[in-house]
Amino acid sequence: MHFIRRPSWALKESAVTPEHLALNRRGFLRGAAALSATAIPGAAAAQGNFLGKLFGQADVSQYLDFPPFEPKPALNPEYADAGREVTAERINATYNNFYEFGTSKTIYAEAQVLPTDGWTVTIDGMVEEAKTIAFEDLLKAVQIEERVVRHRCVEGWSMVAPWIGFPITELNKLVKPLSGAKYLRFESFDKPEVASGQRSRTSPWPYTEGVTIEEAQNELSFLVVGAYGKVLHKQFGAPIRLHLPWKYGFKSIKSIERITFTDERPVSYWEELQAREYGFWANVNPEVAHPRWSQATERVIGEVEQRIPTVIYNGYGEQVASLYAGLEAKYADRLWR
Numbered sequence: 408m409h410f411i412r413r414p415s416w417a418l419k420e421s422a423v424t425p426e427h428l429a430l431n432r433r434g435f436l437r438g439a440a441a442l443s444a445t446a447i448p449g450a451a452a453a454q455g456n457f458l459g460k461l462f463g464q465a466d467v468s469q470y471l472d473f474p475p476f477e478p479k480p481a482l483n484p485e486y487a488d489a490g491r492e493v494t495a496e497r498i499n500a501t502y503n504n505f506y507e508f509g510t511s512k513t514i515y516a517e518a519q520v521l522p523t524d525g526w527t528v529t530i531d532g533m534v535e536e537a538k539t540i541a542f543e544d545l546l547k548a549v550q551i552e553e554r555v556v557r558h559r560c561v562e563g564w565s566m567v568a569p570w571i572g573f574p575i576t577e578l579n580k581l582v583k584p585l586s587g588a589k590y591l592r593f594e595s596f597d598k599p600e601v602a603s604g605q606r607s608r609t610s611p612w613p614y615t616e617g618v619t620i621e622e623a624q625n626e627l628s629f630l631v632v633g634a635y636g637k638v639l640h641k642q643f644g645a646p647i648r649l650h651l652p653w654k655y656g657f658k659s660i661k662s663i664e665r666i667t668f669t670d671e672r673p674v675s676y677w678e679e680l681q682a683r684e685y686g687f688w689a690n691v692n693p694e695v696a697h698p699r700w701s702q703a704t705e706r707v708i709g710e711v712e713q714r715i716p717t718v719i720y721n722g723y724g725e726q727v728a729s730l731y732a733g734l735e736a737k738y739a740d741r742l743w744r
């Protein structure tokens with residue numbers, strides 16, 4: 408591992424506003440309770456540094472205690488090595504964004520109350536065979552593998568995760584999409600009775616996301632059902648979440664209940680809140696700054712924190728660049744936010 412000296416133009420940690428502080432700007436959060444959660448600029452970033460010092464000291468083992476994923480899936484040789492060290496499980500699983508359970512990075516304890524028994528996934532819209540399928544039955548119907556990939560949050564931090572799951576294309580044989588379908592829309596749960604972050608109804612719950620059919624059919628578009636050899640940790644978005652390693656992390660929606668094939672471009676949770684900052688495409692690009700901070704570098708979360716240059720498409724251009732050929736002129740920098 409080499410260390411890169413921070414250039415003068417690189418952003419300072421304190422300059423980055425966590426996603427949730429952006430909500431304030433459009434007046435979505437109203438009232439004293441909401442304000443108190445957002446009134447400490449830089450608090451979450453400071454907490455990140457502070458946590459770095461705590462890693463290895465706090466006993467978080469009970470929040471990592473998930474059963475092994477069985478049968479053990481084969482490692483996809485194409486994605487056996489992310490070119491960086493895999494983030495330690497206890498670090499990755501205690502530094503999360505999951506706003507349903509609060510706006511801090513340390514929601515790992517709160518997220519344990521998410522009920523995942525009896526989970527079903529509805530796949531509907533422009534398909535020949537719409538269905539609601541028990542999560543266990545879905546697992547039996549698809550080819551599961553393990554892959555190690557990079558994850559880059561729009562806030563400027565990154566990790567490497569060993570996910571267990573299956574490419575979205577595996578859904579095709581289950582529901583047979585119609586030729587007119589142009590997008591996939593994903594919807595998470597809405598359970599304010601268990602998810603404390605959803606009790607404030609000023610955000611457009613449930614969390615939703617969307618991609619084009621072409622993006623969904625890319626080999627990198629992955630539905631995650633396990634991590635670190637285990638059944639998926641609740642804080643990672645159990646029992647099933649999306650992972651799109653070439654896009655900013657907010658696209659990778661957690662705890663999916665519904666997947667809809669549609670001919671209308673979905674408007675996501677974040678796009679509804681702050682379209683200028685969290686757009687539909689959200690492809691990782693170091694050259695296009697977020698309106699409020701640079702995306703040129705990223706902080707690699709780990710035992711020893713490093714700041715490294717961010718790479719276009721998070722380094723997955725070989726797989727995805729062709730998806731955007733010709734679109735740059737049409738969408739300009741909107742492809743990158």
Ligand SMILES: Nc1nc2c(c(=O)[nH]1)N[C@H]1C(S)=C(S)[C@@H](COP(=O)(O)O)O[C@H]1N2
Pocket residue numbers: 426502503504505506507558559560561595614642643644655656657658659660661662
């Ligand atoms: N349902 C839901 N999905 C979500 C989020 C969320 O708040 N709710 N946060 C997103 C963001 S901003 C990021 S960076 C990743 C974080 O995934 P991780 O906790 O596995 O690192 O989840 C994404 N998916």
Ligand SMILES: [Mo]
Pocket residue numbers: 426504560561562655656657
């Ligand atoms: Mo994120």
